[in-house]
Amino acid sequence: MPATLITCFLDDDESRDDPIVGRSIDLSNDVEVxxxxxxxxxxxxxxxxxxxxxxxxxxxxxxxxxxxxxxxxxxxxxxxxxxxxxxxxxxxxxxxxxxxxxxxxxxxVNLNSDGEDLLVVYMLSQFTNLR
CATH class of the missing domain: 1.10.287.160 (HR1 repeat)
Structure with missing residues (x-):
């Protein structure tokens, strides 16, 4: 998802909550974990x-x-x-x-990951049965 940029100016007496057109502020919600x-x-x-x-x-x-x-x-x-x-x-x-x-x-996505988990459990159980 591309980041949205808005250009604004901030006076010395103003906070970032009160932007005036001119300076860039990144409004993307991209949080990487x-x-x-x-x-x-x-x-x-x-x-x-x-x-x-x-x-x-x-x-x-x-x-x-x-x-x-x-x-x-x-x-x-x-x-x-x-x-x-x-x-x-x-x-x-x-x-x-x-x-x-x-x-x-x-x-x-949750269904796919649950299905993959079940497949891994099944394969491990089959592998241990071979021993």
């Missing part, structure tokens, strides 16, 4: 997607409340809100698919 690096990367990606999903659900809920409570709002505001709600629903569907894909891949 020997032997389990891929698993850690998948967990970081899954956590980020779940956090994005929670935020987008709040956006959707807010838009739905706005639209239901503001019947007197101008037609333009309601149309814009409807478009934003449609976009939000599409993003939620995409995030759910991505989360499901990662969960499915992780499940497949």
């Amino acid at each position: 020997s032997g389990g690096g891929h698993h850690v990367l998948e967990n970081a990606r899954l956590s980020a997607l779940q956090k994005d999903l929670e935020k987008e659900m709040k956006v959707k809920d807010g838009l739905e409340k706005f639209m239901s409570s503001n019947t007197s709002a101008s037609k333009r505001y309601l149309e814009d809100s409807k478009n934003m709600l449609d976009d939000s629903k599409a993003k939620i569907a995409l995030l759910r698919m991505q989360i499901e894909k990662i969960a499915h891949q992780e499940h497949d």
Whole structure:
């Protein structure tokens, strides 16, 4: 997974939490751990997607409340809100698919490693029976 870079400037009085465009900040969640690096990367990606999903659900809920409570709002505001709600629903569907894909891949990896473990145990038992 390629790292995402954002360019920003930081004033002396500002922290890294308040970037201004100009300097590069590495936003990748790439954490390498020997032997389990891929698993850690998948967990970081899954956590980020779940956090994005929670935020987008709040956006959707807010838009739905706005639209239901503001019947007197101008037609333009309601149309814009409807478009934003449609976009939000599409993003939620995409995030759910991505989360499901990662969960499915992780499940497949676990099944494969369990199968390999069983094969090794079986082969060792057959080898010891030959003695």
